[in-house]
Amino acid sequence: MEILDAIRANLLSPAVLFFALGLMAALTKSDLKFPEPLYVGLTIYLLVAIGFKGGVAIAEAGLAKVWLPALAALALGALIPLWTYPLLRFGGKFSAVDSAAIAAHYGSVSAVTFIAATNYLKAVNQPYEDYATAFLAVMESPAILVGVVLGKLATKTEGEGSGVSLKKAMHEAIFGRSIFLLVGALVVGALCGKPGMEKVEAFFVTPFQGVLALFLLEMGMVAGRRLEDLKKVGLFLLGFGVLVPLVNGTLGVYLGQLVGLELGGATLLGVLSASASYIAAPVAIRISLPEANPTLYLTSSLAITFPFNITLGIPIYLEIARHLYS
Amino acid sequence: MEILDAIRANLLSPAVLFFALGLMAALTKSDLKFPEPLYVGLTIYLLVAIGFKGGVAIAEAGLAKVWLPALAALALGALIPLWTYPLLRFGGKFSAVDSAAIAAHYGSVSAVTFIAATNYLKAVNQPYEDYATAFLAVMESPAILVGVVLGKLATKTEGEGSGVSLKKAMHEAIFGRSIFLLVGALVVGALCGKPGMEKVEAFFVTPFQGVLALFLLEMGMVAGRRLEDLKKVGLFLLGFGVLVPLVNGTLGVYLGQLVGLELGGATLLGVLSASASYIAAPVAIRISLPEANPTLYLTSSLAITFPFNITLGIPIYLEIARHLYS
């Protein structure tokens, strides 16, 4: 029954409740809307804050401790598309390019889900390695590249030059806004260390949870507007969007234990594996595999997997980790 | 002389001084301007913060304590148009539809005035019921609906379907952005309670007063741009914009005592009655009574009543409450 209590506690946290409020706003067609610059401002804040904090943590822990689990995270991200692609292609009967596109999304990660998970761990007093942000940073791009290559191999379309667009996808996956901010702030944090943190803590750390709650209100609206597409994606993808995260999450937790992470860190690696990208991946995929149908990958990652992880998934992955570590 | 001291103290608070600075910016035609997304971001923050705090307070106090004064507040809001309408129609010789529109604005409320009043009470160490935000939430819509019905009865115009636009006004009054955010955050706060508050306090509570001061700078500019319309609205409306708040404020304070509020809570009910809406009401009225002249209702609520309440009104309503309670 512990797991039910944990889920209940998570559902009653400000972050999740504001997410639900955002869903409501979308469903009742309220004219509430976050203007684009506010959305952008909030994402910049969240990414810089989480990256900076992670960088300071890396400086404290030392690279010697970080490199092995980070490498494992990177490999996990790159490999996930290799098993989700055939599942989608042959189990779900999706076209090759759609399968590749969706697989890329599930191998990549959602920063907001990760941030929500760190908040959850803090709320239940479960310690974790602060440098886990490094896993977030390394897991965003590899799956996108693998997915694009899978899609290109399958289609070999020409026009506009497919070689060009693979290069563009790589540029996007590596120099795109979100990964640039996250990795950049990580490096800044690592160079500053503790003394730097003291200066900017009151802005980047203290109000962080409140900002996240506000941002999840917006994310609720974004996800809510996709809900009506649920009928378009079919039952297979619905199941996929819930079950694949559970499998990937379990894989992540196991791998975390294997490479020596603590319970909290392994949970976070599980959360990352389980999460699906809905910003970085769509941008790169839309540019390099424009034939893929956005309704499929956006609806599954944004309207199914994201809400599932935020509400039920995170407490479940922690529970899995607890079983494994006990 | 106490009242003069109180007014002086209020006039020298950052919030009121920044409001005055905003007025100055508008009058000197400085090119200072808050971009729309900044304005929207600040209102979202203020409404969510005040709603959330109110919701937590309701959870602490229990609904048993809140329902009666909330019902009284709701009734007060609905009734105010019934006496201001004939005053405007026959005293001020305004057209039926203009009278109805203005009456709707004065029955509805201004969230910023309410927030400024809570700040003032805190500054003078006057305790109040935190759940008073519930009164703000229930008083926004009823007067708008009453006003629209009054206007429709008086005009019975067709074209575009007046039935339709009454429904639109109701939808606007209930699902409009500001009321949705306020009530939504209230419910979230009530569900989270104290533990939720601890997580987001550093964002929604600690910096609140400073954000309000910055926002009042913008509101000063918005009000200041309306000042040149003062000559267009005539002397009657000028007097109306100052005297009606004083009457409504006194009514509100009395009613507050009647339903068992403390001194601070009664003051806030007075402030709400005295305040006039300048966002929610104009939107709903513009959509459902487009024949009404916006210069009249916007100038009186925004350029007369709002500045009056912010500077002189609030300390006066507190003084009235003190006399009544002593």
Add this chain to the structure above:
Amino acid sequence: MEILDAIRANLLSPAVLFFALGLMAALTKSDLKFPEPLYVGLTIYLLVAIGFKGGVAIAEAGLAKVWLPALAALALGALIPLWTYPLLRFGGKFSAVDSAAIAAHYGSVSAVTFIAATNYLKAVNQPYEDYATAFLAVMESPAILVGVVLGKLATKTEGEGSGVSLKKAMHEAIFGRSIFLLVGALVVGALCGKPGMEKVEAFFVTPFQGVLALFLLEMGMVAGRRLEDLKKVGLFLLGFGVLVPLVNGTLGVYLGQLVGLELGGATLLGVLSASASYIAAPVAIRISLPEANPTLYLTSSLAITFPFNITLGIPIYLEIARHLYS
């Protein structure tokens, strides 16, 4: 070696590192971009916060202490164009109007450089007069006016009325957005004093350093986009952009000692003299001397002097002050 340590410490502060990250973003053509309203919101926050704090400090110190150094600062600002103009005209062989335009920029000041300097002083535990913000406020406009007059005298072009545009430049220099906010918040702070500060401290003071770091990320991008213009401006301006700040900075520090400032305050006066405007001056100059080439004045102030001051200049001016005061 002290100076090298000081520079190293400054280079590893979050503010400077985020500035470098912004440069990187521009150079790698990352699609990272701050939306305009976010930029505007951050500048409003920074100017209001620094102005308000300065105003409170003036109220504490009393005008008697402030007027003399403020007057000196004003005179210094007005005089700098008088020696930089001939240097540019005859040393650099720039046209009269270009020389006047650049001279105006170097007599005027950069608020962000000033703010970064106060942060640096705080980091190295060097006390300074908080009312130094007053020098920032009085030094922005005079040099612009002097520069415009120099340019007008030299060109005497007609069309669109040059008299009109001098008036416009004065209006811009005095009522422009940045100076209005700064002086306005200063006056508000002076009227509020300490009690007002207590209310808004959690918003305007505590998170200030973090906000500055985020803003310098944006400024890095803005400066970085100008870097490719470096080849267009020629070697003379490159040297000018580094050496003139060093001379002006030294002048400022000396003058500061002369009028009785403490070590920290003299450093800040040095920083102000050394800094070049890149917002207020370009606006006013573009309007009143549209014949001047923006590439010259923007590149030198934004892509040469600003990064120089932020990274090396500030620690150097402090070191100069330390030598002088020891």
Add this chain to the structure above:
Amino acid sequence: MKTHPMKLVTIVCEAYAREAVTKLLREVGAHGYTLFAVEGDGSQGKRPGDIPEFANIQIEVVVSPTVADTLLTRLEKEFFPRYAMIAFECEVRVLRKEKF
């Protein structure tokens, strides 16, 4: 490449009218529209556009000439008396005429 003549109707109006105008567009048979916030000056004063509810929007819609006619006629009759707005049409040429 074959292009087809169509009308671009541009409407600048107070933001309040947004829902009413987009509803009208659907009614007269437009298949899409494009919309953005603008500042403006006109007979009813400046609209500086810092409060979204008080601001202006510009709506652009590509439609067939007959739809443009109906649209402008209904705008004139039902909207001009009520809202601060202007509307005008302009000849454009499109590819894929079946889209509009």
Add this chain to the structure above:
Amino acid sequence: MKTHPMKLVTIVCEAYAREAVTKLLREVGAHGYTLFAVEGDGSQGKRPGDIPEFANIQIEVVVSPTVADTLLTRLEKEFFPRYAMIAFECEVRVLRKEKF
């Protein structure tokens, strides 16, 4: 429904020129205008539009053909040498010609 021929003059210019251009619009007799921020690329380089003072604006104004002529003539003489900008005119048809 009767429509009347008018000119739509579109001006894209650096934001610095805003006040000068709107003053010119008043002088040549325009009764209103619509304005919004844009990004741009042109002979004077990219304008990414994150700092309002360095950004571009687009101004659209509906005027009679004679006013359009005066406006363009003065733009060419007084503004083109000084500011980064382009301007062009286009035929449009309006209702309520007395409004423009």
Add this chain to the structure above:
Amino acid sequence: MKTHPMKLVTIVCEAYAREAVTKLLREVGAHGYTLFAVEGDGSQGKRPGDIPEFANIQIEVVVSPTVADTLLTRLEKEFFPRYAMIAFECEVRVLRKEKF
């Protein structure tokens, strides 16, 4: 004052296509363009425009009639099958024809 006939090509498309479209503009020989964020509704659903990556942009470019032709042809062949977008052209008159 002498004005010259040119074409204004307007493209409304999902923001994803931004880089591809501006690259195309350079390739066909446009000397500049103007761009801004818009909301929209069309056959592929509403685009509310709060997430920049999912939003719409409008690109306006003034070009000679021949360039307009090439541009529209390539848009039709290479872009319409891939991106949510519309494009249309309109006759305008400019000063300084050498600029476009």
